[in-house]
Amino acid sequence: MSSFYEDEGRFRGILGWIFSTDHKRIGLLYLLAIFAFSAVGVLLGFLMRLELMAPGPTIMRPQTYNAIFTLHGVIMIFLFVIPGIPAIFGNFFLPIQVGARDVAFPRINLLSWWIYMAGAGLAVLSLFTGGGPVDTGWTFYVPYSLRTPVNVPLAVFAVFILGFSSILTGINFVTTTHQLRAPGMTWFRLPLFVWAIYATAWVQILATPVVGITLLLTLMERLAGVGIFDPLKGGDPILYQHLFWIYSHPAVYIMILPAMGIISEIIPVFAQRTIFGYKAIAFSSLAIAVVGSFVWGHHMFVSGQSDLASIIFSLLTFLVAVPSGVKVFNWVSTLYKGSIEVSPPLLFALTFIFLFSIGGLTGLFQGALATNVHLHDTYWVVGHFHYVIFGGTGFAIFGALHYWFPKMFGRRVGKKIPYLAWALLFVGFNTLYFPMLILGWEGMPRRYYDYLPQFHSLHLVSTVGSWILIAGLILMFGHLIYSLFRGEKERLENPWGGATLEWQIPSPPPRENFAEIPRVERGPYEFR
Amino acid sequence: MENHRNDGGSKLGMWLFLLSEILLFGGLFILYSVYRFQNPQIFHLAAEALNRPLGVLNTLVLLTSSLTMALSIFFLKKGSPGRSLLFLASTLFLGILFLFNKYLEWTWKVQLGIYPDAPRLLERERGEVLFYGLYYSMTGLHGLHVLVGLGILSVMLFFILKNKINHNHSVPLENTGLYWHLVDIVWIFLFPLFYLIT
Ligand code: HEM
Numbered sequence: 082m083s084s085f086y087e088d089e090g091r092f093r094g095i096l097g098w099i100f101s102t103d104h105k106r107i108g109l110l111y112l113l114a115i116f117a118f119s120a121v122g123v124l125l126g127f128l129m130r131l132e133l134m135a136p137g138p139t140i141m142r143p144q145t146y147n148a149i150f151t152l153h154g155v156i157m158i159f160l161f162v163i164p165g166i167p168a169i170f171g172n173f174f175l176p177i178q179v180g181a182r183d184v185a186f187p188r189i190n191l192l193s194w195w196i197y198m199a200g201a202g203l204a205v206l207s208l209f210t211g212g213g214p215v216d217t218g219w220t221f222y223v224p225y226s227l228r229t230p231v232n233v234p235l236a237v238f239a240v241f242i243l244g245f246s247s248i249l250t251g252i253n254f255v256t257t258t259h260q261l262r263a264p265g266m267t268w269f270r271l272p273l274f275v276w277a278i279y280a281t282a283w284v285q286i287l288a289t290p291v292v293g294i295t296l297l298l299t300l301m302e303r304l305a306g307v308g309i310f311d312p313l314k315g316g317d318p319i320l321y322q323h324l325f326w327i328y329s330h331p332a333v334y335i336m337i338l339p340a341m342g343i344i345s346e347i348i349p350v351f352a353q354r355t356i357f358g359y360k361a362i363a364f365s366s367l368a369i370a371v372v373g374s375f376v377w378g379h380h381m382f383v384s385g386q387s388d389l390a391s392i393i394f395s396l397l398t399f400l401v402a403v404p405s406g407v408k409v410f411n412w413v414s415t416l417y418k419g420s421i422e423v424s425p426p427l428l429f430a431l432t433f434i435f436l437f438s439i440g441g442l443t444g445l446f447q448g449a450l451a452t453n454v455h456l457h458d459t460y461w462v463v464g465h466f467h468y469v470i471f472g473g474t475g476f477a478i479f480g481a482l483h484y485w486f487p488k489m490f491g492r493r494v495g496k497k498i499p500y501l502a503w504a505l506l507f508v509g510f511n512t513l514y515f516p517m518l519i520l521g522w523e524g525m526p527r528r529y530y531d532y533l534p535q536f537h538s539l540h541l542v543s544t545v546g547s548w549i550l551i552a553g554l555i556l557m558f559g560h561l562i563y564s565l566f567r568g569e570k571e572r573l574e575n576p577w578g579g580a581t582l583e584w585q586i587p588s589p590p591p592r593e594n595f596a597e598i599p600r601v602e603r604g605p606y607e608f609r
Numbered sequence: 610m611e612n613h614r615n616d617g618g619s620k621l622g623m624w625l626f627l628l629s630e631i632l633l634f635g636g637l638f639i640l641y642s643v644y645r646f647q648n649p650q651i652f653h654l655a656a657e658a659l660n661r662p663l664g665v666l667n668t669l670v671l672l673t674s675s676l677t678m679a680l681s682i683f684f685l686k687k688g689s690p691g692r693s694l695l696f697l698a699s700t701l702f703l704g705i706l707f708l709f710n711k712y713l714e715w716t717w718k719v720q721l722g723i724y725p726d727a728p729r730l731l732e733r734e735r736g737e738v739l740f741y742g743l744y745y746s747m748t749g750l751h752g753l754h755v756l757v758g759l760g761i762l763s764v765m766l767f768f769i770l771k772n773k774i775n776h777n778h779s780v781p782l783e784n785t786g787l788y789w790h791l792v793d794i795v796w797i798f799l800f801p802l803f804y805l806i807t
Pocket residue numbers: 122123126127129130150151153154155157158161162217218219220463467470471475526527528529530547550551
């Protein structure tokens with residue numbers, strides 16, 4: 082049977098890709114776009130680190146630095162980690178894992194990719210039009226975003242458009258999970274990756290519109306001067322922050338839940354052991370999605386909200402840590418007495434657990450009211466969220482790439498170079514970000530282009546870390562691209578011995594996934 | 610390729626979309642509640658200055674259009690596309706009438722110098738600036754939804770004419786109906802909040 086690469090459908094060549102409604106092709110379209118943008122994001126991070134290598138002006142002017150950290154944040158958040166896993170791996174594997182031929186709405190799926198590209202295009206356009214690149218930080222806080230002369234209107238509009246794409250993807254996945262499960266695929270036979278994407282999809286549907294309206298109002302504020310967020314006209318900037326974080330805190334779950342889903346796939350396969358506490362992991366995803374919707378105020382402890390609100394938000398924040406902890410313990414218990422094979426996917430998954438735990442624990446410091454006052458807006462926070470989203474989601478994506486590579490591309494990835502790349506990534510990552518935690522603790526504020534001399538040595542260490550990390554990234558991606566063209570052909574359907582449905586069909590899958598819709602008779606982690 | 614059509618799925622998808630629409634307006638309703646809570650007196654006085662008869666008229670227009678919409682679906686499913694078309698066209702007409710009224714209302718306000726960022730408005734109390742900021746944003750976003758709805762209604766009209774949707778395949782029209790009712794319901798909330806509060 083020919084794979085979905087040969088079977089082009091209505092159009093040929095490039096058109097056969099950008100107008101394809103095949104969920105696998107759309108997943109790969111996203112993959113290409115998302116990794117291209119994230120490479121730009123990494124480059125910007127590299128430039129920031131160069132600037133911070135020494136105190137005083139090093140390679141750029143202050144305004145350039147402001148624009149770069151904003152662009153870095155916007156790209157990494159809205160173009161990379163938010164769409165990331167659902168749009169790439171969710172698109173490719175969710176339909177296969179539930180035993181379907183495609184998502185519920187294939188054309189809307191394609192539309193969501195086009196909307197994503199349009200949003201990205203507008204974001205790029207905003208750099209060269211109006212007053213030039215935005216300098217507000219990715220949060221677009223009012224009132225500064227109302228006053229700064231740069232091109233805020235187009236940038237927030239671009240993010241609004243990107244949100245629309247995210248909502249459509251979410252609708253597609255919820256409907257697919259409800260309607261298109263193969264016979265015998267009961268809810269508790271769903272792979273945990275599906276559970277995670279499903280919970281995420283709900284957050285996408287319910288939370289994104291709130292930031293949508295907030296950004297739309299900011300746009301109206303800039304264009305028409307409506308006054309709702311403008312203190313000069315009686316508006317209240319704190320309300321902007323509330324609405325922004327009502328979305329953007331849940332958005333961190335859009336970033337991390339799918340990553341946890343990937344980890345829950347990889348660990349049992351490489352321990353050849355049923356996942357420990359399937360239901361606990363599945364429901365903890367939902368619990369995170371629900372409780373996580375009511376903790377947004379922990380971003381605003383010092384903004385002047387009432388003390389009572391702060392206390393409640395702090396309590397709830399500590400509560401969300403519980404389901405995350407449940408997951409970590411379940412993963413580790415799954416490994417216990419398993420026949421463990423530390424292949425690159427598992428190595429990345431274990432690294433996820435380690436880095437995510439540091440990220441999560443540093444988050445608890447910020448959730449405590451008194452320490453938060455000290456840590457707010459410092460490099461501690463920068464260290465914390467890089468540990469969570471880069472150490473967490475980023476490393477989960479690396480794991481997923483190595484795990485699913487044979488299935489997606491029909492080629493094998495060797496082992497030696499991924500191990501070497503992993504070592505560089507691991508050392509580089511911690512050298513880059515651990516000093517940031519200390520810097521923040523000592524009082525170095527974030528979003529600053531310059532610093533006091535006493536912070537010099539740690540900043541220097543951090544910058545060196547960024548070089549090691551980027552060397553690791555280049556090695557890993559270079560090797561993946563090499564394997565794409567030169568890797569040994571994968572003839573096996575199931576090289577890792579997985580039990581989920583994607584491993585029961587050819588690599589790469591045929592156009593309609595299954596010759597015949599399968600009848601599911603066992604759970605996703607029942608290995609023989 | 611086999612047919613991937615899935616009517617139950619389309620309905621579910623539409624409901625999810627409407628849910629996200631509700632949250633989009635929800636953000637505005639939150640802002641409204643907070644500002645009204647802070648400025649009860651001013652909001653009350655400002656509401657009195659809105660054109661109440663026109664608001665009532667528009668409420669009736671939109672409610673009737675929801676009825677004609679439902680009838681159009683009813684007749685399509687019963688297999689009489691002619692009547693379905695008639696009621697769909699009435700819905701379209703009522704939608705246009707609604708927007709026309711809205712247009713009149715806005716122009717009168719603008720002529721009085723009451724619009725966002727207008728010097729005359731900014732001289733007034735802060736609460737009133739907020740009231741009109743919310744008024745223009747919320748009725749504006751709602752009007753935009755009506756406008757989009759009119760576009761969809763026209764497409765549906767065309768589809769029924771071409772027999773692309775009929776009693777065998779009525780889900781697109783039903784989903785259009787759901788959207789139109791949502792637009793109606795949002796107005797049912799906007800109307801008392803802006804025109805009737807005391
Ligand atoms: C080589 C990789 C990276 C480097 C060297 C890097 C470096 C930095 C630095 C130095 C800052 C702090 C800027 C400041 O506060 O002055 C920063 C901010 C930030 N980074 Fe990264 N980063 C990298 C990768 C990532 C990734 C993978 C993500 C997300 C997936 C990410 C998300 C963010 C966000 C959201 C901000 C906050 C921007 C703002 O303050 O508005 N970064 N990064």
